Amino acid sequence: MRTIQDIVRYLRIYRRYIGRRMYLVFVLTVATALAQGFGITLLLPLLQASQTTSGSPENMSTAERLLQDLLQWMGIADSMTGILGFIAVVFIGKGLLQFANGGYQGYLQSRLLRELKRKLFDAYQRMDYRYYIERNTGHFINVINQQVNLFFSSFSSFASFLTQVVTTISYFAFAFAITWKFSLMAIGVGLILFGLFRRLNVYVRELSRKRSSEMSQLNKLLVQGLQSFKYIASTNQGGHLRSGVTESIRRLTHYIFRQRIAGAFTSALKEPFSVLLIVGLIAIQVTVFEAPVAPIFVALLLFHRGMQALISMQSGFQAMMDRAGAVEMVDDEFKEVQHHQEPQGEHRLAPLESSISFENATFSYDESEGPVLRDINLTIPANTTVAFVGESGAGKSTLVDLVTCMLKPQEGKLLIDGTPSNEIDLASWRSQIGYVSQETVVFDDTIANNICLWAGDIEEDEALRERVQDAARRAHADHFIQDLPDGYQTTVGDRGVRLSGGQRQRLFIARELFKQPNLLILDEATSALDTESERYIQDSIDALKGEMTVLIIAHRLSTIKNVDRVYVMEEGQVVEAGSYEDLRYRDESRFRSMVEMQSL
Numbered sequence: 001m002r003t004i005q006d007i008v009r010y011l012r013i014y015r016r017y018i019g020r021r022m023y024l025v026f027v028l029t030v031a032t033a034l035a036q037g038f039g040i041t042l043l044l045p046l047l048q049a050s051q052t053t054s055g056s057p058e059n060m061s062t063a064e065r066l067l068q069d070l071l072q073w074m075g076i077a078d079s080m081t082g083i084l085g086f087i088a089v090v091f092i093g094k095g096l097l098q099f100a101n102g103g104y105q106g107y108l109q110s111r112l113l114r115e116l117k118r119k120l121f122d123a124y125q126r127m128d129y130r131y132y133i134e135r136n137t138g139h140f141i142n143v144i145n146q147q148v149n150l151f152f153s154s155f156s157s158f159a160s161f162l163t164q165v166v167t168t169i170s171y172f173a174f175a176f177a178i179t180w181k182f183s184l185m186a187i188g189v190g191l192i193l194f195g196l197f198r199r200l201n202v203y204v205r206e207l208s209r210k211r212s213s214e215m216s217q218l219n220k221l222l223v224q225g226l227q228s229f230k231y232i233a234s235t236n237q238g239g240h241l242r243s244g245v246t247e248s249i250r251r252l253t254h255y256i257f258r259q260r261i262a263g264a265f266t267s268a269l270k271e272p273f274s275v276l277l278i279v280g281l282i283a284i285q286v287t288v289f290e291a292p293v294a295p296i297f298v299a300l301l302l303f304h305r306g307m308q309a310l311i312s313m314q315s316g317f318q319a320m321m322d323r324a325g326a327v328e329m330v331d332d333e334f335k336e337v338q339h340h341q342e343p344q345g346e347h348r349l350a351p352l353e354s355s356i357s358f359e360n361a362t363f364s365y366d367e368s369e370g371p372v373l374r375d376i377n378l379t380i381p382a383n384t385t386v387a388f389v390g391e392s393g394a395g396k397s398t399l400v401d402l403v404t405c406m407l408k409p410q411e412g413k414l415l416i417d418g419t420p421s422n423e424i425d426l427a428s429w430r431s432q433i434g435y436v437s438q439e440t441v442v443f444d445d446t447i448a449n450n451i452c453l454w455a456g457d458i459e460e461d462e463a464l465r466e467r468v469q470d471a472a473r474r475a476h477a478d479h480f481i482q483d484l485p486d487g488y489q490t491t492v493g494d495r496g497v498r499l500s501g502g503q504r505q506r507l508f509i510a511r512e513l514f515k516q517p518n519l520l521i522l523d524e525a526t527s528a529l530d531t532e533s534e535r536y537i538q539d540s541i542d543a544l545k546g547e548m549t550v551l552i553i554a555h556r557l558s559t560i561k562n563v564d565r566v567y568v569m570e571e572g573q574v575v576e577a578g579s580y581e582d583l584r585y586r587d588e589s590r591f592r593s594m595v596e597m598q599s600l
């Protein structure tokens, strides 16, 4: 029962991703199996035609008689050559069907792989940010690569399992038609075998689940270890990480080993089982039932093939169960990610022209830990420059995440040009934003592509080259880029490892300036820069005043002297607001003491 439920369940899952055309595989499978069973059954009239004393019609089973009638109708009943020719035609037909089936399965599988990877990637792209931060990159990579590949190969195991089921049934059905006593025995044996293997299947599936989740764990450790390679190597922390990785690899390989043992057990059983059963059956047929030789011979041939198919059916099922964990993981992941897609409205925003304002906005990552932002009320008029300052952990970056709508306030609202954030079409808002975040984002590609994000080829597009260079100049990056071996065509390495921290930051700023956003967010954007570069970029940003809205988060207060308004944040609240000069000289203001601490 469990087995049938499992098959139906997987069938549903495959259908969800492949669609109805999957059934064509089954039609082709049935046709192939029928052709094969029929081809073998044709040996019976062949044997009879070769015997001088051919079976008298009253000894014949109904099937034999029908076959005889067919051959008579075709005019080849008594011709060995005729029957041989017919067998050849049936097997050629079977070969063609098998080829069509295999080819079509290949086509479906490649589609399945493409669809799975593409859909999952799309779903990941639109997942809610809060869901993302609760997960781990290693997990996503494991699902989209390893698990999806296993899911894909499970379909071929599933198809081969079904092929074996249909083949087994067809062999047994033909055998049944020839001699029913024999077939009853065969079916009895089949049922016993199935019972024996059921327990093995449950065991193998459990192993497969463990193996899939262990792979996620290992991926997580590997990604973390490799991403932090430099830190780990230079502080010799590899030992700690290594023990975790080694332990995870040990568990993973242990599961694989046990799966293999179960596989070896089934394939080793195959041959002895078949031979024993055939020997037993011949004895029973000949001694007890005293049946004629030709039908026994053909029925045994069918039975032998049927047994082989039955055992392959078990291995096919086991292979499917080997990958069951992956099928379930990918299917669950789809549901989970789809459930956590980022909600959005339909109002398409025009370019920002009035303001961004918070009304009593409160946000917490975890309700039990209390709000990270409390009762925020402020308005940033379009085309002004504002700065948020405050100690680490005060909530400045979280506030920016609300502005970009990556996070949503649980209470109160955020209005963009008067439209509540939950009503806006996110792409229409985010395409207006340039964001230099604390974590520098650099792609492993050329400098030019890092700035224009593959907008074109600067070697061919003069206007584009000019725009890229202009952005680089304003980010004070042009001269270091010119000094690189291939200039703008230099590749920067994974996450920009071939650049210095300050160079990476300038490259990042250049990209956001190239975009010409309506809202530019700079979160500690110049923290890795020397004073001179910082001042230079400061001038570029000051030059943007009035052209776009600029939101700056800075610890170095010297960099925000020219902003229109400063907000001082403390423990998730805005505690002071005013112009730099106003706050700087306000008696006992927090800002004043902050400035004095930095001895400006």
Ligand SMILES: Nc1ncnc2c1ncn2[C@@H]1O[C@H](COP(=O)(O)OP(=O)(O)OP(=O)(O)O)[C@@H](O)[C@H]1O
Pocket: 133, 365, 366, 372, 390, 391, 392, 393, 394, 395, 396, 397, 398, 399
């Ligand atoms: N993903 C998260 N899950 C839970 N809490 C978080 C998460 N990110 C930030 N926090 C918490 O929210 C608070 C505000 O963090 P936030 O990064 O907004 O501060 P910040 O003012 O930008 O600090 P910094 O100047 O150090 O960047 C901190 O107490 C932090 O622990």
